[in-house]
Amino acid sequence: MTRERLVVVGGDAAGLSAAAQARRLRPADDLEIVVLEQGPDVSYSACGIPYWIGGQVSDRDALLARTVPQFEADGITVHTHLRAEGIDLDAGEVLAADGRRFGYDSLVVATGGRPARPRVPGLDAEGVHGVHRLADGADIRAAIAAGARRAVVLGGGYIGLEMAEVLQARGLAVTVVLADPLPMAQLDDDMGERVCAAMCGMGIDVQPGQPVREIEVDADGVARAVRTDAGSHDADLVVLGLGMGPESALAREAGLQIGVTGGVDVAHTQRSRSHPEVFAAGDCAQTFHRITGEAIHVALGTHANKQGRVAGSVIGGRPARFAGVLGTAATKVGDLEVARTGLCTTQAEEAGYDHRSETIEATTRAGYYPGAAPVTIKLITERGSGLLIGAQVVGGPGSAKRIDVLATTIWAGMTAEELAGSDLSYAPPFSPTYDPVVVAARVASRIETG
Amino acid sequence: MTRERLVVVGGDAAGLSAAAQARRLRPADDLEIVVLEQGPDVSYSACGIPYWIGGQVSDRDALLARTVPQFEADGITVHTHLRAEGIDLDAGEVLAADGRRFGYDSLVVATGGRPARPRVPGLDAEGVHGVHRLADGADIRAAIAAGARRAVVLGGGYIGLEMAEVLQARGLAVTVVLADPLPMAQLDDDMGERVCAAMCGMGIDVQPGQPVREIEVDADGVARAVRTDAGSHDADLVVLGLGMGPESALAREAGLQIGVTGGVDVAHTQRSRSHPEVFAAGDCAQTFHRITGEAIHVALGTHANKQGRVAGSVIGGRPARFAGVLGTAATKVGDLEVARTGLCTTQAEEAGYDHRSETIEATTRAGYYPGAAPVTIKLITERGSGLLIGAQVVGGPGSAKRIDVLATTIWAGMTAEELAGSDLSYAPPFSPTYDPVVVAARVASRIETG
Numbered sequence: 001m002t003r004e005r006l007v008v009v010g011g012d013a014a015g016l017s018a019a020a021q022a023r024r025l026r027p028a029d030d031l032e033i034v035v036l037e038q039g040p041d042v043s044y045s046a047c048g049i050p051y052w053i054g055g056q057v058s059d060r061d062a063l064l065a066r067t068v069p070q071f072e073a074d075g076i077t078v079h080t081h082l083r084a085e086g087i088d089l090d091a092g093e094v095l096a097a098d099g100r101r102f103g104y105d106s107l108v109v110a111t112g113g114r115p116a117r118p119r120v121p122g123l124d125a126e127g128v129h130g131v132h133r134l135a136d137g138a139d140i141r142a143a144i145a146a147g148a149r150r151a152v153v154l155g156g157g158y159i160g161l162e163m164a165e166v167l168q169a170r171g172l173a174v175t176v177v178l179a180d181p182l183p184m185a186q187l188d189d190d191m192g193e194r195v196c197a198a199m200c201g202m203g204i205d206v207q208p209g210q211p212v213r214e215i216e217v218d219a220d221g222v223a224r225a226v227r228t229d230a231g232s233h234d235a236d237l238v239v240l241g242l243g244m245g246p247e248s249a250l251a252r253e254a255g256l257q258i259g260v261t262g263g264v265d266v267a268h269t270q271r272s273r274s275h276p277e278v279f280a281a282g283d284c285a286q287t288f289h290r291i292t293g294e295a296i297h298v299a300l301g302t303h304a305n306k307q308g309r310v311a312g313s314v315i316g317g318r319p320a321r322f323a324g325v326l327g328t329a330a331t332k333v334g335d336l337e338v339a340r341t342g343l344c345t346t347q348a349e350e351a352g353y354d355h356r357s358e359t360i361e362a363t364t365r366a367g368y369y370p371g372a373a374p375v376t377i378k379l380i381t382e383r384g385s386g387l388l389i390g391a392q393v394v395g396g397p398g399s400a401k402r403i404d405v406l407a408t409t410i411w412a413g414m415t416a417e418e419l420a421g422s423d424l425s426y427a428p429p430f431s432p433t434y435d436p437v438v439v440a441a442r443v444a445s446r447i448e449t450g
Numbered sequence: 451m452t453r454e455r456l457v458v459v460g461g462d463a464a465g466l467s468a469a470a471q472a473r474r475l476r477p478a479d480d481l482e483i484v485v486l487e488q489g490p491d492v493s494y495s496a497c498g499i500p501y502w503i504g505g506q507v508s509d510r511d512a513l514l515a516r517t518v519p520q521f522e523a524d525g526i527t528v529h530t531h532l533r534a535e536g537i538d539l540d541a542g543e544v545l546a547a548d549g550r551r552f553g554y555d556s557l558v559v560a561t562g563g564r565p566a567r568p569r570v571p572g573l574d575a576e577g578v579h580g581v582h583r584l585a586d587g588a589d590i591r592a593a594i595a596a597g598a599r600r601a602v603v604l605g606g607g608y609i610g611l612e613m614a615e616v617l618q619a620r621g622l623a624v625t626v627v628l629a630d631p632l633p634m635a636q637l638d639d640d641m642g643e644r645v646c647a648a649m650c651g652m653g654i655d656v657q658p659g660q661p662v663r664e665i666e667v668d669a670d671g672v673a674r675a676v677r678t679d680a681g682s683h684d685a686d687l688v689v690l691g692l693g694m695g696p697e698s699a700l701a702r703e704a705g706l707q708i709g710v711t712g713g714v715d716v717a718h719t720q721r722s723r724s725h726p727e728v729f730a731a732g733d734c735a736q737t738f739h740r741i742t743g744e745a746i747h748v749a750l751g752t753h754a755n756k757q758g759r760v761a762g763s764v765i766g767g768r769p770a771r772f773a774g775v776l777g778t779a780a781t782k783v784g785d786l787e788v789a790r791t792g793l794c795t796t797q798a799e800e801a802g803y804d805h806r807s808e809t810i811e812a813t814t815r816a817g818y819y820p821g822a823a824p825v826t827i828k829l830i831t832e833r834g835s836g837l838l839i840g841a842q843v844v845g846g847p848g849s850a851k852r853i854d855v856l857a858t859t860i861w862a863g864m865t866a867e868e869l870a871g872s873d874l875s876y877a878p879p880f881s882p883t884y885d886p887v888v889v890a891a892r893v894a895s896r897i898e899t900g
Contacts, residue, residue, distance in 0.1 A: 013883070048818055048878050062818035065883075158877070290873065301883045302876045323871040330875035339875050368498055368512035401848075404855045404874045404885065411872045412862030421773040422861040423740065424854045425780035425789050426752045427608070428498050433463070433515075433751045435854065 004031050006315055007094050007104035009084040009250065011037030012044065013301050014282025015110030016066070017308030018315070019076050022106075025316025028075035034102055035076060036094065038083035041134050042068055047301055049137040050159070053144070054166025060134060084111075087254035089275055106277055106315045109251050109264060110308060113244035113283030113299040118154070122215030127223035128238040131159050140237065144170050148236035151175070152226045154212055156183025160241030161195070161333040164204050167239070175205040175233045177226055182208060184338060186327065187392050188345045190359065191378055194394045198336040207233065244299035246284045259286035261297035268321035270311040279315070281307035290324030290411065291343060291389055292351045298325050328407045330400040335373075339403035342390035342410045343380060354383040355390075358444040362436035364398035366428035375399040377440040379406070379416060386415035386445060398430075405437050417445035454481050456765055457544050457554035459534040459700065461487030462494065463751050464732025465560030466516070467758030468765070469526050472556075475766025478525035484552055485526060486544065488533035491584050492518055497751055499587040500609070503594070504616025510584060534561075537704035539725055556727055556765045559701050559714060560758060563694035563733030563749040568604070572665030577673035578688040581609050590687065594620050598686035601625070602676045604662055606633025610691030611645070611783040614654050617689070625655040625683045627676055632658060634788060636777065637842050638795045640809065641828055644844045648786040657683065694749035696734045709736035711747035718771035720761040729765065731757035740774035740861065741793060741839055742801045748775050778857045780850040785823075789853035792840035792860045793830060804833040805840075808894040812886035814848035816878035825849040827890040829856070829866060836865040836895060848880075855887050867895035 006022055008015040019033050035042070043066040051057045068078045079096075086095035087107070094102040115130040117123055127143070130136045144167075151167045153160050153176045160176060161183065168174045176183065176199065182192035183199065183206065199206050210228035215238060218224045225232045246263035257274035259265035263286030265273045270285065272278040282304030289296050303325055313320035330339035348355040357380045365372040373396020380390035391406035393399050409419045419441035426433055434442070456472055458465040469483050485492070493516045501507045518528045529546075536545035537557065544552040565580040567573055577593070580586045594617075601617045603610050606628045618624045626633065626649065632642035633649065633656065649656050660678035665688060668674045675682045696713035707724035709715035713736030715723045720735065722728040732754030739746050753775055763770035780789035798805040807830045815822040823846020830840035841856035843849050859869045869891035876883055884892070 045816065045818070045878070045883070047876070047883075048816060051819060051878055056820050057818045059818075162877075300876065302873070305883055306871070323868075324873075326873040328873040328875045330877045330880050332877070332879055337880075341873070341875070366495065366498060368495070368507045368509075369501060370506050398851075400875065400877070401851065401880050402854075404852075404887075405858050407873055407875065408855050408858040408862070408864075408869070411868070412858070412864050414858075414862050418773075418861070419858070421756070423752070423774075423776040423778040423791070423857055425778045425791070425850065425857065426497070426750065427612075427780045427782070427850070428495070428501055429782055430780050430787075430851050433495070433497075433755055437854075 003029060004105040005103060006031055006033045006106045006108065007102045008033065008035040008108040008110060009094060010110035010112055011035050011042035011078060011080065012110070012112060013304035014308035015108060016043050016071065017305045018108045018110065018279065018281055018312040019071070020074070021309045021312025022315045023074050023076055025313065025318055033076045035071070035078045036082045036084045036096060036102070037078065037080045039133060040080055042071070042078055042080065044134055045301070046132060049131050049134065050162040050166045052137050053140050054169050063134065084250060087250060089254055089256070089278070092277070106279065108311050109256070109278060109280040109284060110282050111247045111250055111284040114247040115240050116242040116245055117240065118212050118242065120212050120214050122217050122223060125215055125217045125221055125223040127236070128215055128240065130240045131163060140239070143237050144172065148172060150234050151237040151239060152177055152233050152235035153239045153241050154226065155241035155243065156180070157185065157241060157243055158329060158331040161331050161338070163239045163241055164199065165333045168202065168204060172237070175207060177210055177212060177228060177233060178206065178208045179211040180208065186329070186340055186344060188378060191376070191392045191394050194376060195333070195336065195338055199333055202334045244283060246297055248284050251280060251284065259295050261286045261295055263297045269314050270307050270322060271314070279311040281311045287322065288324050290326050294351070296325070298327060300329065326407055326410055328403060330403060332400065335396055337395060337397065337400035339393045339400040340391065341403050341407040342388070344390055344392065345380060348380055348389060353389060355380050356383055356447065358440065358447065360436065360440045360443050362439050363432055364396055364436070365430060366432050369428040371397070373397055373399070375436050377436050379440050379444045381416050381444050386417055388414060388416050388419065402437050415445065416441045420445050453479060454555040455553060456481055456483045456556045456558065457552045458483065458485040458558040458560060459544060460560035460562055461485050461492035461528060461530065462560070462562060463754035464758035465558060466493050466521065467755045468558045468560065468729065468731055468762035469521070470524065471759045471762025472765045473524050473526055475763065475768055483526045485521070485528045486532045486534045486546060486552070487528065487530045489583060490530055492521070492528055492530065494584055495751070496582060499581050499584065500612040500616045502587050503590050504619050513584065534700060537700060539704055539706070539728070542727070557729065558761050559706070559728060559730040559734060560732050561697045561700055561734040564697040565690050566692040566695055567690065568662050568692065570662050570664050572667050572673060575665055575667045575671055575673040577686070578665055578690065580690045581613060590689070593687050594622070598622060600684050601687040601689060602627055602683050602685035603689045603691050604676065605691035605693065606630070607635065607691060607693055608779060608781040611781050613689045613691055614649065615783045618652065618654060622687070625657060627660050627662060627678060627683060628656065628658045629661040630658065636779070636790055636794060637788070638828060641826070641842045641844050644826060645783065645786065645788055649783055652784045694733060696736070696747055698734050701730060701734065709745050711736045711745055713747045719764050720757050720772060721764065729761035731761045737772065738774050740776050744801070746775070748777060750779065776857055776860055778853060780853060782850065785846055787845060787847065787850035789843045789850040790841065791853050791857040792838070794840055794842065795830060798830055798839060803839060805830050806833055806897065808890065808897065810886065810890045810893050812889050813882055814846055815880060816882050819878040821847070823847055823849070825886050827886050829890045829894045831866050831894050836867055838864060838866050838869065852887050865895065866891045870895050
């Protein structure tokens, strides 16, 4: 038996899921597995960083899902602090920063994402932070401990909302500066308005429609304000929450085919479309929308894990394919939970769907049960077929996870009418007699059926 | 236009859903609607009664979804305190207790359920209470106010668990006497054991495997103890939580066809199979299982509402049919949430399914996020097809409603593998990166795919 070698570049969700799955299917005497990670940590939860900053998570190490010794125990060699500087696709080698060359039979590129950075003066100043690596979390914690009192968060997506919440909880005055007219651009405007109102109600200073022009710095070169066309917003701390693009420079420079989204262009098996011995997975890869089939880029840990697993399965000899994304996501700001799946109205229009939408108001529990909170659900259906193609949920505690029923409905290709007739659970502590998703589905289907 | 008359017998979920839906589709000058309700209240939430007893709901009227004047405003005549004593199917008339006869063109029988009562001496004694009507709730509240300190709950189903919780919360010492070896007979034993352990951990005295032999009464005829073969359990208050059968005596005596379950035998349109001008809906009617097609009886407000709505639609001239039940249900006892859907192992065996089951342990939120609680999920899949046919969930706060994703998966006819690949939401406050239902689906599908 010739022992083969799998090299993985990137030691977080996608890369290590690939490594672990390949190892499950092929023992160490059949497949050597080597992981190169440029940073100090592997397998950490980037999504948990806001809550470490906020103090909900007290121990940094709690964000580490698995450690290097745990991988080594499975016969997976992990090199931390070792950056991959190049890939020689012809030779089948990864070139490491220390000069070593790692030959591979299979390669998984899992270089992750890169926080979007507006090209404005001062963005590299001290006091401007991403929320991407554990070191970012440590820096922001240190800034708060050093007395930061005013924070400006750039962007109102998931990270922006979560950072606004946790920084306010830590006692800082928080301003959220948006280029868009509303936070949560992945929602329709009427739903985004609810999020905006809730943020303002919490005392977060939302400044919409203001692209950043400059980060103003003091004499020491430290960020002191965020300037927009509407004025200057003082800041002891500036946080980037502008979304995440694919970190695909290594792949691009090596000559791997890059897709229209800037991510590595891969088939459903996560194989590179140009070099089948190379796989890409997670935030660095392009993927496809389950409904439209269109190429998209979504930076989320769930997909990274699953795509890594698919790559690992294929490398391990078991057929597998990634089944696409609906863009399902959830977040919260204070007590307001926000979730979405499928196509929003703008996306449905762009994709050429003849669609309609319905919005309902309900409560998370029986109206008389303590803790019942308002919840608003918007459904988008295809006219004619009645198929559910999108859903958005905004409401109090217990709202967000209801998106999963709607995501499953879309995934299964069910109509709103079928969902309205389905058998969901009911007890007063958990829902009204008709669950809000059923109420929404019924209203949506009533219009279809006349 | 000849004005027709719809008579509805029973003024709770099923009857009034039928009335309201028929009214939406046919105006008052086309269809007269008359509802006969034997009790004082209409449209009340029986499921909320335990929480009124427990004090989570302080106002009895909060349990009333709609009032008589609200129905009257829609042109629906409601007679409370008026019992239907007979149905003359040949003449098309309902005979009321006050001697009036209500002729009908369409009739909806919605006489509800009847708490199961073991045939033992003393069951009719003072101090023995059902949890069925608002008056039952008032009686139990009065008994507590009068100083009841020891409660014995007969039965460990949904009502039994909820009553145990709320009576303990009101300061009573609670004993739950079970004929079965475990509470929650709708769960597999391994899951029922978890419920039993949690109840015992709360200080609830669970007495399994003890069919009730007698309710012992004092010289005044008041219940004082529940006697089983194992001994006598003192009680100031005895609560019946033994489930609910169909209250179909009126229909049976009239000559309507009754099904094998004792409920009125109806087609998917909720029409009586023997008398198509008569409909039955809710707890008095027989229904069918979505997976097996078998006739079953399930007493739940969700089905009552939907079946009533189907009957009202058909009477209103719009085709509709009830789509079956999965037996989805949820409840809680203390902080432990319990939910199930589809077939349990016993049911799968009885229905002739070649099946297997898998059980996983996970957490409700990211492990590092505050409030993350253990959750156990058991999935039952059909061998060969990999179709999900049943699921059970037991865990901390946030567990129960996850059953809805599993119910939707079954409803859609999806495999565990398809669920494992689906796009569910993730954020640390709401779930681990892989939601527990996805973890369970993946483990279940791994076995199918080898």
